[in-house]
């Protein structure tokens with residue numbers, strides 16, 4: 001069964017409430033609600049009108065999902081974001097993907113990890129997460145135009161010898177959907193391959209594009225450390241919403257000296273939409289708080305995040321910058337965009353990322369983190385202080401690095417970065 005066929009099968013069980021319309025025309029005017037919810041006509045604007053629906057259980061973070069109202073009503077109330085519906089769908093998709101990833105990480109097998117052409121690792125959970133997010137977005141937001149810019153493709157899974165891996169991914173995706181109970185769907189292996197390949201969009205400056213890293217920080221994931229499911233949406237080239245599911249991030253602040261107690265709870269879901277700030281929920285949906293970036297003004301009091309992997313960011317350069325600023329605390333090194341989430345809630349005050357020469361940053365590695373930090377009051381720029389441009393396709397195309405901090409510290413940080421880069425150019429071996 002092709003994925004499209006799966007979707008139409010679901011639509012076909014919907015009750016007809018408009019007998020005068022032809023069947024196909026009629027159905028094209030309706031949206032598929034979460035199970036148990038009523039089906040109401042699509043509004044002329046093309047936006048959905050939902051009434052209060054039962055909350056999906058698997059990730060109560062989807063309890064942000066508390067019934068949808070018409071976008072007309074939302075836009076007449078300043079407390080609603082104009083991307084409310086899309087944000088709810090993104091949270092649901094990322095939460096489900098997080099559950100799939102948690103299950104795999106608990107008992108990861110050697111055979112679950114493969115090597116891509118660029119020799120970076122990819123796991124059954126990367127593929128499963130991408131298939132699941134693609135599927136959930138299309139179920140929640142049916143529309144003719146669906147564009148997804150995502151990290152993985154199914155090329156390696158279609159090769160001889162990959163059948164067992166594909167079977168395992170398909171089983172994982174189906175089990176996650178079944179446990180959640182929102183959708184009455186059973187996917188075939190072909191459906192899963194197609195869902196993964198829906199992430200091949202090139203993005204760009206026009207229209208809407210979803211941007212997904214199904215597992216950001218795959219190396220951390222395989223090590224048993226931090227990783228994130230990072231999902232954002234671009235509208236006319238701008239990031240307008242983003243969600244970061246970080247299953248291993250403690251709900252309490254982390255620092256270079258943090259230690260878990262037996263009471264530490266893990267699993268954070270950060271979400272942001274443009275103009276509406278950033279929220280952090282627990283992945284099980286039990287707590288929600290609005291978060292804000294650190295207000296530290298003295299660099300000596302600031303601490304900074306960087307990649308765990310020295311191959312991903314030049315630790316010597318960041319230590320030179322920290323020294324110039326007078327930062328006293330040692331760096332907090334963790335994998336993935338969990339760094340953006342932790343920064344957004346004020347765990348540290350600075351995030352530094354300086355890939356080695358020749359590396360091209362991809363938009364899915366930063367889009368969600370960018371809006372989570374920006375909406376929490378932070379500033380994210382390249383190493384020259386320029387805005388990041390997510391509208392150029394799959395790559396960000398910047399040549400130096402990415403820096404983030406609060407508005408007060410940014411001028412000082414920028415100066416320290418510029419001075420350190422000049423020193424590095426003048427004498428590369430000293431850093």
Ligand SMILES: Nc1ncnc2c1ncn2[C@@H]1O[C@H](COP(=O)(O)O)[C@@H](OP(=O)(O)O)[C@H]1O
Nearest residue numbers: 215216217218219307311312335336355359365
């Ligand atoms: N040589 C390199 N330099 C910089 N970033 C790299 C890199 N190789 C891989 N990456 C990116 O760094 C991401 C992880 O970031 P971090 O270092 O913050 O954990 C990886 O995401 P994936 O794990 O999704 O592939 C990958 O996109």
Ligand SMILES: [Mg+2]
Nearest residue numbers: 213216217365
């Ligand atoms: Mg990534």
